[in-house]
Amino acid sequence: MTGASRGIGAATALAFAEAGDRVAVHYSRSEDAAAAVLKSLPGDGHVMVRADLAQPAEIQQMVDEVAAALGGIDVLVNNAGVYETHRIRETSYEEWQRAWSETLGVNLLGAANTTWCAVRHMGRGGRIVNVSSRGAFRGEPNQPAYGASKAALISLAQSLARSLGPDGIAVTAIAPGWTVTDMNTRALEGDGYERRRLESPLERIASPDEVAAAILYLASPQAEFATGTVLDFNGGSYLRM
Numbered sequence: 001m002t003g004a005s006r007g008i009g010a011a012t013a014l015a016f017a018e019a020g021d022r023v024a025v026h027y028s029r030s031e032d033a034a035a036a037v038l039k040s041l042p043g044d045g046h047v048m049v050r051a052d053l054a055q056p057a058e059i060q061q062m063v064d065e066v067a068a069a070l071g072g073i074d075v076l077v078n079n080a081g082v083y084e085t086h087r088i089r090e091t092s093y094e095e096w097q098r099a100w101s102e103t104l105g106v107n108l109l110g111a112a113n114t115t116w117c118a119v120r121h122m123g124r125g126g127r128i129v130n131v132s133s134r135g136a137f138r139g140e141p142n143q144p145a146y147g148a149s150k151a152a153l154i155s156l157a158q159s160l161a162r163s164l165g166p167d168g169i170a171v172t173a174i175a176p177g178w179t180v181t182d183m184n185t186r187a188l189e190g191d192g193y194e195r196r197r198l199e200s201p202l203e204r205i206a207s208p209d210e211v212a213a214a215i216l217y218l219a220s221p222q223a224e225f226a227t228g229t230v231l232d233f234n235g236g237s238y239l240r241m
């Protein structure tokens with residue numbers, strides 16, 4: 001579970017632990033927060049591991065550490081991500097390049113590299129879930145690298161569903177809409193929450209627990225035949241557009 005120190009990742013770590021799985025709580029900088037998540041998990045045998053997902057060597061070391069501690073890897077959730085604002089007309093060329101490299105470096109290459117490492121520890125029945133976004137389909141006017149990275153994560157899931165299917169490994173993606181996490185603190189400030197809540201016919205925004213439950217389902221044996229599937233999880237917001 002990458003990026004498990006907070007938000008959707010922390011909620012998903014809890015969901016898997018509650019389902020009886022042993023979980024690797026991955027973090028990059030927030031050691032205290034990751035330790036608090038680890039402590040909150042029911043059951044035994046969970047571990048906490050660190051890696052900056054922009055650093056391929058750190059990823060490899062982290063994944064090998066997880067596999068050694070847990071005796072293999074059954075499920076990988078590529079959840080970690082960054083969401084940077086870089087409006088094209090208001091961003092310098094240097095800043096534009098930095099934002100694209102950082103965003104693609106973590107969101108896309110981080111996931112691709114973690115997957116490369118994890119499949120080497122996965123047998124038949126393995127599951128990979130990429131956490132994409134509604135922005136993969138609609139674009140992100142102020143975070144274009146984020147939108148592109150999330151669209152690419154869907155393509156990655158589909159490609160790997162095809163290449164790993166014969167090995168009994170199912171690969172899916174989930175595309176959540178607005179979810180209340182720290183990533184959205186600024187977007188949900190002021191009238192932000194009210195405007196975004198009304199995008200859904202349910203007139204609310206998702207909780208991390210709801211997204212976590214959907215990820216748990218996608219990773220379950222019952223969902224194997226859904227390989228290559230992208231689960232829209234946005235409260236029906238397309239219906240109001």
Ligand code: NAD
Nearest residue numbers: 003007008028052053079080081133176177178179181183
């Ligand atoms: P969040 O900011 O709370 O969590 C992001 C996590 O990624 C953090 O744990 C952070 O430490 C980790 N991370 C960032 N850079 C990293 C790096 N270089 N190396 C390792 N880890 C790194 O946000 P969240 O809302 O919980 O987001 C989780 C995932 O869900 C993200 O991929 C995000 O794009 C996606 N998502 C979120 C929403 C939403 O509305 N919150 C909607 C759609 C998709």
